[in-house]
Amino acid sequence: DAKTTQxxxxxxxxxxxxxxxxxxxxxxxxxxxxxxxxxxxQGPEYVIHGxxxxxxxxMASLAIAEDRKSSTLxxxxxxxxxxxxxxxxLRVNNDMRFGAGTRLTVKP
Amino acid sequence: DxxxxxxxxxxxxxxxxxxxxxxxxxxxxxxxxxxxxxMMQGLELLAYFxxxxxxxxxxxxxxRFSAEMPDATLATLKIQPSEPRDSAVYFxxxxxxxxxxxxPLHFGNGTRLTVT
Numbered sequence: 001d002a003k004t005t006q007x008x009x010x011x012x013x014x015x016x017x018x019x020x021x022x023x024x025x026x027x028x029x030x031x032x033x034x035x036x037x038x039x040x041x042q043g044p045e046y047v048i049h050g051x052x053x054x055x056x057x058x059m060a061s062l063a064i065a066e067d068r069k070s071s072t073l074x075x076x077x078x079x080x081x082x083x084x085x086x087x088x089x090l091r092v093n094n095d096m097r098f099g100a101g102t103r104l105t106v107k108p
Numbered sequence: 109d110x111x112x113x114x115x116x117x118x119x120x121x122x123x124x125x126x127x128x129x130x131x132x133x134x135x136x137x138x139x140x141x142x143x144x145x146x147m148m149q150g151l152e153l154l155a156y157f158x159x160x161x162x163x164x165x166x167x168x169x170x171x172r173f174s175a176e177m178p179d180a181t182l183a184t185l186k187i188q189p190s191e192p193r194d195s196a197v198y199f200x201x202x203x204x205x206x207x208x209x210x211x212p213l214h215f216g217n218g219t220r221l222t223v224t
Contacts, residue, residue, distance in 0.1 A: 043199050044199070094158060
C-alpha cells in the first residue's frame, strides 16, 4: 500500500500561513493526493485533493512536488477554528486509508 | 447542506450483546465507507460499498462484524457478539461516484460505542 509520512504535530499563530508537509515517496501514477481534517468530536472533513497540478479552493491550497513524492497543504491564514488533525491520504480507486495525521495547534 | 446521518450517536452495551449502527448516506451518493477510530489505532477502514455491493470488507473481523446496505438510503454495521475491544467511534462516509471515482467523501459524526 502506498503510504504517507506527516509530522505528528505543528503549531501556528493565528492569522499566519501554515504549511503542512506530507511525504509519499512510493506514490504511483494513478494515486490521488487527498487531504482531510478532523475537528474535535467530529468526523473527518474533506479539504482538498489533486493529482499532479497545484490546486486551490476556498479552504486551502495544495502544492504538489514535480516528482509527486511530496505535497504541502497551505492554509493561507490560520484561525482558531483550523485547529484539527490534518490527514494526507493517497487514494487508490475506492480505497482510502488514513494515517496518523498532523495535529495542528493554532495559538491566539 | 446535505449530511450523512448516523444513529445512534452513543451506545453503551454489555459484552455479548448485538449492536447495530445505522447510516443514512447523502441522497444520490453511491459509495459508502465504514471506519472505526480508536486512540491506539486511529482511523481504520472496515469496509466500503459501491452501488450497494460490498467492494472490500477485509478490514472487518469476519467472525463478528457484518456490513450491509438493504437499500440505497441505509447502510448498517452489526457486531454480534460485541466485545470490550470493539469500543470505538464508528464513522460512516458517503461519496458521489457519479462525479468521478475520486470525489470527496462526506462523513457523519459517528457512533460512539462502549462495550462493558
